[in-house]
Amino acid sequence: MFSTRQTAEIIDKLIELTQHNQISWGSQDPVAPMVGPDSRVDMVYVANYIGRNIRIYQQHFKYYLDDEKYCWDEQMVVEFIDEYGSLLGKLPKTPNAYELLRAVQFQNPQINSFYDDLFK
Known part of the structure; x- marks a missing residue:
């Protein structure tokens, strides 16, 4: 689908657009x-x-070390979906996907307005 370099550029652009509320x-x-x-997701964010x-x-x-022992690991997933939420494709893993999630979470009105509410 996309190379790792292209994916990093796509994620960087999504971060920029998110931070500028575009x-x-x-x-x-x-x-x-x-x-x-064996899997847990707390919150999913979707944009068009x-x-x-x-x-x-x-x-x-869960990342299994053998048949019985495991540890919990995590990954960021960025996907393209159709209007019904069905998977069309996933972007390759890149470190900047964590930055995109932080930008998305900060855009949340409840979090974003905290500063204003705190210092009224």
């Missing part, structure tokens, strides 16, 4: 394929930009 993200609960006994639906979330999953 793209707005909504939150959703995770759907069944994202969660299960230039006719494409983009979904981002942090997935926590």
Whole structure:
């Protein structure tokens, strides 16, 4: 789909658009394929930009060391979805996806207005 370099550029652009409020993200609960006994997702963020639906979330999953021992690991997932939420494709993993999630979370009105509310 995209190279790692292209993906990093796409994520950087999404961060910039999010920070300048040119793209707005909504939150959703995770759907069944994202969660299960070996996987957990707390919150899913979705945006539509230039006719494409983009979904981002942090997935926590069990990483098995052997048949019985495991530890929890995590990954950032950035996907393209259709209007029904079905997966069209995933972007390759890049470190800057965590920065995108932070930008999206900061855009949340409840968080973003905290400073103003605190110092009224």
